[in-house]
Amino acid sequence: NVCQQHDRNDQNSCEPHTRAEFLQYSQEITLDPNTANRCLLLSDGNRKVTVLSEDKCYSSHPDRFTGCHPQVLSRESLSGCCYWEVEWRGGVRVAVTYKYINRAGESVQCLFGDNDKSWFLYSQISCHFRHNSIWTGVSVPDSSARVGVHLDHRAGLLSFYRASNTMILLHRVQTTFTQPLYAGVCLYCPGDTAEFCKLRLEFFQL
Numbered sequence: 001n002v003c004q005q006h007d008r009n010d011q012n013s014c015e016p017h018t019r020a021e022f023l024q025y026s027q028e029i030t031l032d033p034n035t036a037n038r039c040l041l042l043s044d045g046n047r048k049v050t051v052l053s054e055d056k057c058y059s060s061h062p063d064r065f066t067g068c069h070p071q072v073l074s075r076e077s078l079s080g081c082c083y084w085e086v087e088w089r090g091g092v093r094v095a096v097t098y099k100y101i102n103r104a105g106e107s108v109q110c111l112f113g114d115n116d117k118s119w120f121l122y123s124q125i126s127c128h129f130r131h132n133s134i135w136t137g138v139s140v141p142d143s144s145a146r147v148g149v150h151l152d153h154r155a156g157l158l159s160f161y162r163a164s165n166t167m168i169l170l171h172r173v174q175t176t177f178t179q180p181l182y183a184g185v186c187l188y189c190p191g192d193t194a195e196f197c198k199l200r201l202e203f204f205q206l
Contacts (some may be wrong), residue, residue: 014152015159019167022148025083026064026199027076029183033058035073035103037065038156041186042072048195051090051187070187073097074196077180079153084183085101085163085199088123088148090192093130095184097156108133112186113162120186121147121160121171129160129171138171146197153177 016022030046038055042048051070058064061156065071069095078096086094097118101110108114113130121129127138147170148163156176164166185194 011201014075014155016150017155017167019165020166021081023199025081025150027078027082027084028198029074029076029196031083031196032063032075033073034061034063035065035071036069037070037072039070040072044195046075047198048193049185049187051190051192052167052189053085062103065110066104066105067110070109071095071112072185073099074183076149077085079180082094082151083148083152083199085148085195085197086185086199088144088185088187088192088194091122091188092194093120093122093186094149094160094194095147095186096151097178097180097184100179101105113183117127117171120185123147127170128175136171140170145157149183151181153181166193177187 014025016025033040033042034043038058039052041050041052058061067205081181093112095112095118097112101117104109112118113120114133116132119131127140129136129138146163148161156174159172160170162170187194
């Protein structure tokens with residue numbers, strides 16, 4: 001596991017600075033079909049998700065988000081030091097969450113950012129961060145449809161970046177993580193998409 005390997009090699013910090021350093025911590029993310037809300041379509045090897053205008057006939061599963069929130073989680077659990085990127089069209093919440101977030105019903109306890117189990121950065125026309133229903137405005141220097149997420153689980157650091165050749169920090173939170181985390185996204189309107197990027201390929205092309 002890339003995250004765990006870097007975590008062992010650097011006992012003090014894994015905070016990268018250049019894009020090449022970020023990519024060294026890259027974690028490939030695939031989405032778990034068993035968690036996908038019925039209005040979501042997974043494609044491209046379960047790395048891309050699209051909002052549909054009609055529900056798909058997914059089988060019942062205890063991990064599935066069954067309310068009105070179009071959410072999905074990663075297969076991979078995240079600990080140590082990890083980095084991943086999400087590219088989107090439309091509006092999207094780029095989130096991390098504990099596994100045992102509520103899945104059923106319309107309660108905000110199921111929605112990324114509206115409980116103490118999840119954190120997200122939302123970007124469309126404006127940008128903000130949310131955790132436990134507390135909103136923080138985020139200034140975005142340039143329009144971008146790709147956000148990078150860096151997690152230092154042991155240090156309790158979660159950072160969101162405008163992902164490009166020049167990495168620009170958008171928001172960082174310092175906390176204590178008590179469980180492994182999972183990547184997730186929440187989308188809104190039919191046609192909105194989000195895709196977890198293949199960063200290992202970019203790393204080897206450097």
